Amino acid sequence: MVAVEGLGAGVPLVGGSYGTPAEGDASDGAFVHPMQASNALFFSLLTYQVGRRFTRSLRVRLAYPGVGGSIPCREWRSEAGFVTTAGRGDASFTGSIAEIYHSLLVPMIFAEPARLLAESVATADAVDILETAAGTGALTRELVRLGGHNIVSTDLNEPMVAAAAARLVSERVHWQVADAQSLPFSDRSFDVVACQFGAMFLPDKVRGYAEALRVLRPNGMFAFNVWDRIENNAVPFVITGALCAAAPDEPLEFFRRTPYGYFDIDRIRGELETAGFDRITGEYIEGSSHSTPESGAEAFCQGTPLRGEIERHSSLDVESATAIATTELRRRYGPGEFDAPIRWLQITARRPAD
Numbered sequence: 001m002v003a004v005e006g007l008g009a010g011v012p013l014v015g016g017s018y019g020t021p022a023e024g025d026a027s028d029g030a031f032v033h034p035m036q037a038s039n040a041l042f043f044s045l046l047t048y049q050v051g052r053r054f055t056r057s058l059r060v061r062l063a064y065p066g067v068g069g070s071i072p073c074r075e076w077r078s079e080a081g082f083v084t085t086a087g088r089g090d091a092s093f094t095g096s097i098a099e100i101y102h103s104l105l106v107p108m109i110f111a112e113p114a115r116l117l118a119e120s121v122a123t124a125d126a127v128d129i130l131e132t133a134a135g136t137g138a139l140t141r142e143l144v145r146l147g148g149h150n151i152v153s154t155d156l157n158e159p160m161v162a163a164a165a166a167r168l169v170s171e172r173v174h175w176q177v178a179d180a181q182s183l184p185f186s187d188r189s190f191d192v193v194a195c196q197f198g199a200m201f202l203p204d205k206v207r208g209y210a211e212a213l214r215v216l217r218p219n220g221m222f223a224f225n226v227w228d229r230i231e232n233n234a235v236p237f238v239i240t241g242a243l244c245a246a247a248p249d250e251p252l253e254f255f256r257r258t259p260y261g262y263f264d265i266d267r268i269r270g271e272l273e274t275a276g277f278d279r280i281t282g283e284y285i286e287g288s289s290h291s292t293p294e295s296g297a298e299a300f301c302q303g304t305p306l307r308g309e310i311e312r313h314s315s316l317d318v319e320s321a322t323a324i325a326t327t328e329l330r331r332r333y334g335p336g337e338f339d340a341p342i343r344w345l346q347i348t349a350r351r352p353a354d
């Protein structure tokens with residue numbers, strides 16, 4: 001894991017793009033022939049592999065010209081031009097998704113960011129912590145390890161809360177179903193609000209941030225993280241490319257649209273400021289995921305709301321989509337266990353003092 005250039009821990013997010021292009025500027029809704037797509041994907045990934053041998057720096061990562069445009073996917077944009085996240089069941093972590101998410105996806109990509117986000121929370125010296133979009137408790141477990149805090153852990157989807165509560169029983173943790181955009185808590189009741197990879201799912205981010213601010217005490221800390229763009233998160237990038245190439249007329253775009261569609265730090269800073277936060281800091285962090293082609297494909301195709309999008313698809317089903325994803329991961333990484341890069345943005349913001 002390394003922090004990357006320009007945004008070391010505690011560096012304020014002010015102006016400039018910090019090396020991350022504006023959202024969606026690489027693809028702009030273009031449709032590309034599947035052969036072009038797979039050639040571009042192959043050479044892009046080859047470039048990446050070669051580059052990785054020499055250095056893991058951001059400079060190498062940004063040397064993949066056109067990778068973003070090589071997936072034959074359409075981007076959904078709001079009137080303001082942002083990739084939209086609302087609707088389409090993108091926040092539906094329901095049914096069997098919760099168990100597959102917990103058993104396969106959490107150890108693969110959520111455990112490491114949780115540890116680092118908890119370290120950031122630890123600096124706040126909090127007594128009362130609220131966690132939003134807690135899922136099956138990846139971050140909650142790390143917060144409990146910090147010791148000494150009262151934790152209220154919440155999530156929109158009851159199956160996620162149930163899966164979490166069944167596994168993590170602690171007198172310090174209270175589990176509750178709650179929408180992060182409409183929190184059922186009094187003003188000024190927490191020292192920290194923490195949220196791991198949940199902000200991307202909020203249809204109204206400013207409203208969600210304003211709710212976090214409302215329940216924080218003066219000087220309280222809001223600590224959260226979001227995934228960087230999909231091109232910097234290899235496994236979902238490879239899977240999305242394979243599925244979009246298999247069905248270019250009806251592309252499966254959940255990952256690009258939502259979990260990997262909210263990474264523009266200027267936008268995030270602006271929305272936090274609009275909600276009333278100050279002292280905003282951010283840090284890009286690189287890590288790696290560990291999986292096999294089979295478990296990686298199952299995790300992403302069946303343990304996320306992509307599953308619902310596949311089930312609604314006219315030509316693919318869960319079995320065929322998982323098989324396509326497995327084949328592409330095998331072609332890309334070979335059979336057996338493999339490591340692949342992940343990259344995310346960790347952010348803190350403070351409620352102003354009175």
Ligand SMILES: C[S@@+](CC[C@H](N)C(=O)[O-])C[C@H]1O[C@@H](n2cnc3c(N)ncnc32)[C@H](O)[C@@H]1O
Nearest residue numbers: 091093133134135138156157179180196198201
């Ligand atoms: C990618 S998961 C992250 C879960 C967990 N924080 C973790 O690290 O494993 C996103 C979570 O956001 C939750 N979510 C989506 N929309 C939400 C909302 N409006 N309010 C609260 N939680 C929401 C989902 O139910 C899901 O559990």
